[in-house]
Amino acid sequence: MSLPTQQKALILPSYGPGAAFQLSTRAVPKPGAGQVLIRNTAAALNPLDFAIRNIGIFVTEWPAVVGYDGAGTIVALGPDVQGWKVGDVVVYQGFWPADTGVYQEYTLAPADLVAKIPKNVSVEEASTLSIALATATCALYTAPGPHTLGFTAPWEEGGAGKYKGQAALVIGGSSSVGQLTLQILKLSGFSPIITTASASNEAYCRAAGATHFIDYHTTPYSALKSKVEEILDGKTPLPLVFDAISVDESQKAAWDILKPGGKLVVTLPPLIEGAQPGVETKDGKTLVMAHGSFGAEENLKVSREVFKLLTGWLESGVVKPNRVEVIPGGLNGVVPGLERLETKGVSGVKLVVRHAETA
Structure with missing residues (x-):
């Protein structure tokens, strides 16, 4: 040619x-x-x-x-x-x-x-x-660091469905990053998966994997914690919040929702006072800022696995x-x-x- x-x-x-x-x-x-x-x-x-x-x-x-x-x-x-x-x-x-x-x-x-x-x-x-999938998979599964949490990936031994019975919250589920994050969390078995978005996008979010939906127009960030606690009813741990919006109000609401041991992924520069990316705080919480680049050196191991699997995921509808x-x-x-x-x-x-x- x-x-x-x-x-x-x-x-x-x-x-x-x-x-x-x-x-x-x-x-x-x-x-x-x-x-x-x-x-x-x-x-x-x-x-x-x-x-x-x-x-x-x-x-x-x-x-x-x-x-x-x-x-x-x-x-x-x-x-x-x-x-x-x-x-x-x-x-x-x-x-x-x-x-x-x-x-x-x-x-x-x-x-x-x-x-x-x-x-x-x-x-x-x-x-x-690509960017949305990199933001989700690399932040979740690359070994722990300032941008990454190191959860067991669903393609690793014992990884598929590993987090069944543990809740996750995705703020901004109708965004590109939110959509791919919902799907990847479902692969890892997180349940329930709660998300926020406009009511017009509820079906879109549920199709991606959300089991519970919160309309951000009727539940402002100031009321998000109580709404999430109502859904979980004190029975299910919430180890992860993924904030695909990451404005000041959403980050603060997400951080407030987490209990000791909880982890927060933000997609914009962190705004939580006293939280250093990748370092557990005195109250036992950890924040990371996602770096949505498959080509970043730290992400290459995860990135290569994702691209090996991506065609099959798309063909089967596991990833949309x-x-x-x-x-x-x-x-x-x-x-x-x-x-x-x-x-x-x-x-x-x-x-x-x-x-x-x-x-």
Whole structure:
């Protein structure tokens, strides 16, 4: 297959006040050892994208190509890559270097961190998975640290259903992270699984694994503890709260709900006074800040296992992708889509663009 030397890409020249994405061209990268080159079909938008534009988090080289949830077709293999062939349709996660960002036509990815998309899942649906799945699985199952808790993974011996009879609370169950967390907690056997979201998303959350639902419009964070205690009735331990919203009020409510020995995962910088990530506090609680990157060194063991299992999970329906809203215009649709995300104009769906629609 003859590949072009140049490609369309959404470039971010710098970050900070006034920084703006620009549709431009850049060279098509060539896969090195252990890499595949993917022709992108779809990319999902994330709040991380505008956070990088605003404050430059994680990215160290500029101009940058962001976008970290992708899916497409393998078009070239690195010299030592086995187990993949040109034409395989895969889901993958983008990373910080520009050649590995998703908002461009061609992206490099590690060959051991991609998974084939089964026929029962669309490419657009698959593109919504990676960051949310990484946030859930790595935070829960990577060995304990500032970002991770070290629960026994469901694929490990004795891990499937291990936490039956232990409750978990997911704040923000209709969010992308919340949806994947609900599904993964169900795999681990947590029960009951309580979640919060808008009433319009109750069925969506229950389909993902929630056994009990709390409408945050009628139960504010100030009343969340009493509502959770009412559900548990003093009979079931609650070892885990996963806060997929992680604003000040939700973090404080989550921390207040936990008893000694309880663990809290937050997805934004922690706001709990006196809690150092990964360190048990004097009252026996532990907080970690999830790092939703499959490519982070600390997460690689878990990440490789997840990608080995992901095709089967999707095929069987054990893991389901997010609901999708496709934004027209290809890469030109990213900026208006991010504006909607930044102004909280999205609920219960993942915004996706199709690269082929880029004018």
